[in-house]
Amino acid sequence: MATAFSDNEKELIRKKLNEVAQVCLWKYGVRKTTVDQIVQMAGISKGSFYNFYASKEILFFTVLEEYQKSIIDELAGKLQEEYIGIDKFAELIYELYQNVRQSFIMNIIQNQEFEYLIRKLPKELIINHHSLDDTLTKKIFSHIKIKDNINIDVVTASLRAIFMSMIYIEEIGEKDFDEVLRLLIRGLALQIIEEDYNNDRNY
Template sequence: MAKAFDDNERKLIKDKLKEGALLFIQQQGVRKTSVDELVKYANISKGAFYLFYTSKELLFFDTIIDYHKKLEKEFLNAINKHTDNITVDTLTDIISDLLINNKPYFVSAFANCDVEYLSRKLPQEVLSKHVDDDVMLANELLKFIPENKSIDAKVFAGALRAAFLTILNEKTIGTDIYNKVFKFMVRGIVQQLFKD
């Protein structure tokens, strides 16, 4: 039977599991990582692992969400610096720079079809909450755009998610032009927010 952990131990172990998950995402992907590798990295028993997560997929998703929240914070900080002069160019640059500056993470997280794999393995309510969180972020952003008439935040969030997922096809699009293509697509999405 797995030993009980106090609050401090729980936090340290959970942080270590997430650290390992982030490392394994970048090294070999979700599917190729076993619970045995994760528990070895965190120096806990397999039974103890299941006190924290019911599956490795939930651990990986939790790790991805943590990274996502970090990026949301960076995004909102960048937006807040330009609250008086949000333009198509400014917003396009902020969104594009977010992907380009974090491209190594996105490439590793999206490699090996891990996104598709997680979407099949995770409970629907977990995925739905993530989409809802994206819509809340989109609504936050729309508050800064006075010219915006009636943009559906869910559609806007979905369009940005679709643009980010093009990283799965970077080689097909052309590695040498991918950043420019991504920025071009983001600009088209952003222009929809400003049109009369």
């Protein structure tokens, strides 16, 4: 018989599973992590784990989405704090991507496990994730003056494409990758942000 958890216990278990998942992604990656490892580290039974997540892949995907939300919220907060032109926007996006490179996500990127993870997920989760990408992007661009006739969906896809370039750091060249990343981000910023933004508002 499944153990009944209080709402507080459920929240604590979810938090613990989130922490354990990040550690496992850092150390082992998606493929090499087992549910047995996760439950042992979290201090719960295997049956209890499946009350929260149908698979380890769904847990990992949930953790990735929560991380994405946190860094986007942080970025949105910075966009509200000060004037944002092309240079500042490019700098903030570059910093965001560099933060990702220092996170547990980088192990998944280096091991090329994104595609593997996606294949293991229900289709509706992927659809919902793309909807989340769109929502978060619109949240960011609500604080920036965008040029007329810019398709935000295309901007979202462009940011995703730049992010996915980190899968190919070795092929691109590790020595030059940071400059390539800066160039790609600034190129996007130049195309989407109103060029005369400096004159549009008084600070």
